[in-house]
Amino acid sequence: MADLKVNIAGITFRNPVTTASGTFGYGEEFLDFMDLGKIGGIFVKAVTGKNRDGNAYPRMAETASGMLNSVGLQNKGVDYFVKEIYPKIRDFDTRIIVNVSGSTIEEYVEVAVKINELEKIPGIELNISCPNVKQGGMAFGTVPAMAAEVTTAVRKVYKKVLMVKLSPNVTSITEIAKTVADSGADALTLINTLLGMAIDSETRRPVLSTVTGGLSGPAIKPVALRMVWQVHKAVKLPIVGIGGIMNAKDAIEFMLAGATAVQVGTANFIDPSVSIKIAEGIDAYLDKYKIKTAGEIVGTLQT
Amino acid sequence: MSSAKRIEDFRVTRNVALTPRHFLLELLAPGKLPGLLPGQFVQVLVENSTSTFLRRPFSIHRVNETENTLDLLVQIKGEGTRKLSRLREGDRLNLIYPLGNSFSLQKNGPVLLIGGGCGVAPLLFLAQSLCTNDTKVAILIGGRKKHDLFEIEEYRKCGEVFITTEDGSEGEKGLVTDHSILQKEKLAYSMIYCCGPDPMMESVASVAHMHNIECEVSLENTMACGFGVCLCCITPTIHGNQRVCVEGPVFNTKELGW
Numbered sequence: 001m002a003d004l005k006v007n008i009a010g011i012t013f014r015n016p017v018t019t020a021s022g023t024f025g026y027g028e029e030f031l032d033f034m035d036l037g038k039i040g041g042i043f044v045k046a047v048t049g050k051n052r053d054g055n056a057y058p059r060m061a062e063t064a065s066g067m068l069n070s071v072g073l074q075n076k077g078v079d080y081f082v083k084e085i086y087p088k089i090r091d092f093d094t095r096i097i098v099n100v101s102g103s104t105i106e107e108y109v110e111v112a113v114k115i116n117e118l119e120k121i122p123g124i125e126l127n128i129s130c131p132n133v134k135q136g137g138m139a140f141g142t143v144p145a146m147a148a149e150v151t152t153a154v155r156k157v158y159k160k161v162l163m164v165k166l167s168p169n170v171t172s173i174t175e176i177a178k179t180v181a182d183s184g185a186d187a188l189t190l191i192n193t194l195l196g197m198a199i200d201s202e203t204r205r206p207v208l209s210t211v212t213g214g215l216s217g218p219a220i221k222p223v224a225l226r227m228v229w230q231v232h233k234a235v236k237l238p239i240v241g242i243g244g245i246m247n248a249k250d251a252i253e254f255m256l257a258g259a260t261a262v263q264v265g266t267a268n269f270i271d272p273s274v275s276i277k278i279a280e281g282i283d284a285y286l287d288k289y290k291i292k293t294a295g296e297i298v299g300t301l302q303t
Numbered sequence: 304m305s306s307a308k309r310i311e312d313f314r315v316t317r318n319v320a321l322t323p324r325h326f327l328l329e330l331l332a333p334g335k336l337p338g339l340l341p342g343q344f345v346q347v348l349v350e351n352s353t354s355t356f357l358r359r360p361f362s363i364h365r366v367n368e369t370e371n372t373l374d375l376l377v378q379i380k381g382e383g384t385r386k387l388s389r390l391r392e393g394d395r396l397n398l399i400y401p402l403g404n405s406f407s408l409q410k411n412g413p414v415l416l417i418g419g420g421c422g423v424a425p426l427l428f429l430a431q432s433l434c435t436n437d438t439k440v441a442i443l444i445g446g447r448k449k450h451d452l453f454e455i456e457e458y459r460k461c462g463e464v465f466i467t468t469e470d471g472s473e474g475e476k477g478l479v480t481d482h483s484i485l486q487k488e489k490l491a492y493s494m495i496y497c498c499g500p501d502p503m504m505e506s507v508a509s510v511a512h513m514h515n516i517e518c519e520v521s522l523e524n525t526m527a528c529g530f531g532v533c534l535c536c537i538t539p540t541i542h543g544n545q546r547v548c549v550e551g552p553v554f555n556t557k558e559l560g561w
Contacts, residue, residue, distance in 0.1 A: 022533070022534075023528075023532060023533065024532060025531065025532040029530060029531050029532050030532075032307045032308040032309065033308065033309075033310060045532075053543060053544055054534065054537070054544060057524060057536075057537055057538060057539075058524075058525055058535075059534070059535040059536075059537065060525055060526070060527050060533070060535035060536075061525075062355075062356055062357050062527075063356070064353075064354060064356070065356055066356060067356065067357060067527055069527070069533070069535060071533070071534045071535060074534050074537070074544060217356060218356075266527075268528070268532070269357060269358070269527045269528040269529075269532075269533060270348065270356075270357065270358060271310070271348075272310060272399065272530070273310065
């Protein structure tokens with residue numbers, strides 16, 4: 001039995017396994033399937049300023065080794081989260097990180113200010129893959145200056161651990177990572193979904209109502225691994241690795257590349273208790289190689 | 304009351320071809336089956352299929368509580384369902400279940416069940432449950448031609464069965480809404496339940512609405528998780544977007560604004 005505890009900017013997680021925003025609801029939906037006390041933490045569904053209905057159906061398309069989604073951040077807004085959801089989840093025996101999303105800098109700040117007040121939330125994950133409606137809908141996370149602006153604005157008002165979730169739909173992930181780090185982020189989580197598309201050749205139409213959507217699942221793992229590795233070499237901040245993790249072996253690959261912890265996302269749809277299996281698998285790997293602590297393998301890829 | 308969700312390995316006890324494109328899988332639970340309600344569905348993991356990544360949802364077609372088996376009625380549509388059609392007795396199949404809500408079981412009948420194509424899947428379980436409650440049941444099934452109809456004898460055990468085929472090879476010719484039992488001035492049913500292609504369900508809903516009869520339909524939206532977290536399967540309702548896998552798949556047509 002190794003020591004699986006990891007530390008991300010001052011937050012200790014009992015093990016490196018967490019679940020990704022948008023794939024685990026607010027935790028409650030998984031209580032029938034698993035004991036949340038067996039994983040390090042959960043990144044809950046994105047919270048925006050106001051209620052959002054999300055995009056029209058269809059919102060998903062299965063792809064080879066993955067899926068596309070264009071859910072559109074459907075959620076009931078921060079006030080509902082604070083009043084109705086937080087009281088129900090605050091005492092879960094696992095770390096709860098709130099994913100913060102928005103369409104304007106003001107909206108991100110509004111949400112961050114309100115989440116800052118929640119005693120049992122040790123950190124937020126800033127989702128900068130959202131389109132900036134004031135800049136023609138370009139995602140905040142694709143332009144260094146916009147990524148810097150939103151991180152700086154939230155940093156001013158959010159006093160706890162600020163993690164920023166990076167979009168992979170950029171030319172240089174290291175440039176964005178460095179800018180975000182310089183703007184005051186405490187940690188980086190990457191990657192978010194890759195922009196993709198699916199077509200139905202019988203109807204001759206796109207499968208998704210929004211035409212394009214975000215690709216997730218095993219198909220994106222090689223891209224995610226590459227970006228984690230590049231960012232780890234470029235930036236000193238702790239990294240949470242995300243992208244197609246289906247089992248412990250995948251999780252360990254991310255840790256070797258430089259991730260201190262991982263998020264399991266799409267895999268939860270196929271096996272709702274997979275996150276526990278991954279934690280157990282990491283333990284078995286460490287025991288097999290007689291490694292005492294999970295932290296020891298982080299960034300030890302031999303190149 | 305819906306039972307807690309679980310993930311379990313079932314064993315195939317029977318795989319029966321009903322038509323060249325439809326088959327019945329009888330699955331044995333590893334232990335005692337939890338309480339299941341008509342309208343609910345399961346999420347099946349298709350293994351060893353490179354082009355099938357996500358689970359596949361199927362309505363619960365029939366339940367045998369004493370034998371602890373449940374049946375799925377499957378239409379072959381793609382690689383995943385084709386793989387399932389090749390399952391043999393003794394093969395393992397992993398299910399997440401029971402999922403979704405259920406049809407309202409009316410105590411006072413008579414009630415009318417209308418099914419089209421593979422939409423009949425949840426209606427047998429519903430018919431059997433209503434029968435057990437001593438509710439008088441009538442069933443109207445529609446298909447393109449005679450060969451698209453199956454398990455009619457099973458439905459006959461629950462109540463009177465009416466049939467339509469588009470080519471007239473069996474029963475009355477036309478769509479389900481063309482059947483003579485729906486043309487009467489007064490329809491004496493306390494509820495109409497319907498499952499089938501969307502245009503069919505919408506036509507039936509119009510008929511129900513015209514006669515001031517409550518109508519429940521079962522929707523089939525594409526889904527990733529099947530248990531409420533991915534938010535992909537939503538359908539618009541008068542109460543905003545609702546998840547077909549949690550607030551559905553059964554909806555009262557008033558809720559849908561049909």
